[in-house]
Amino acid sequence: DVKVTQSSRYLVKRTGEKVFLECVQDMDHENMFWYRQDPGLGLRLIYFSYDVKMKEKGDIPEGYSVSREKKERFSLILESASTNQTSMYLCASSQDRGHVDTQYFGPGTRLTVL
């Protein structure tokens, strides 16, 4: 079974702190994704990566950056956390097979910024 793990289930940080959210997948997938999920807004794509050291902006990249130094690991970075970044963050990965691109999700990290 594909396994996508995220470093924390719950995280509490203060405004202005630098926050790292880590995601690891164990299936040698090319593609990795970061989403955030907010009530009434559904899941929104922040960034994705289709190869090591490659990244592309999703729908809401502002306030975030990412890093992919190794194929299995994709990090989401909040340079200076703000209260409006309080959310559930979900990581996903997929094999690159064109349109047939099933995404496998991790359990999520619920981040609270005080």
Add this chain to the structure above:
Amino acid sequence: DAKTTQPPSMDCAEGRAANLPCNHSTISGNEYVYWYRQIHSQGPQYIIHGLKNNETNEMASLIITEDRKSSTLILPHATLRDTAVYYCIVVPTASKLTFGTGTRLQVTL
């Protein structure tokens, strides 16, 4: 990407078929219909996808109308474990999935 419209909530009795509709009247010829679901406190889970033809797998069936402007996800024998939020997504490539608010399906005894 085409916008989708789903009812916010539905109920279904256990053992009965759950039919979840999705309207995507602005769908383009190269856009696929994907369905995912999210059980409480878990990440989303892929269910099925299709382009023009109806599709079936071990989880569900997908019926797409001939004009492709709407589709229906069918869970043939719903169980309590199928209680979840179901997302219908229409995109040209699965690498750009954008999830809306979905349909909250409640399966009851």
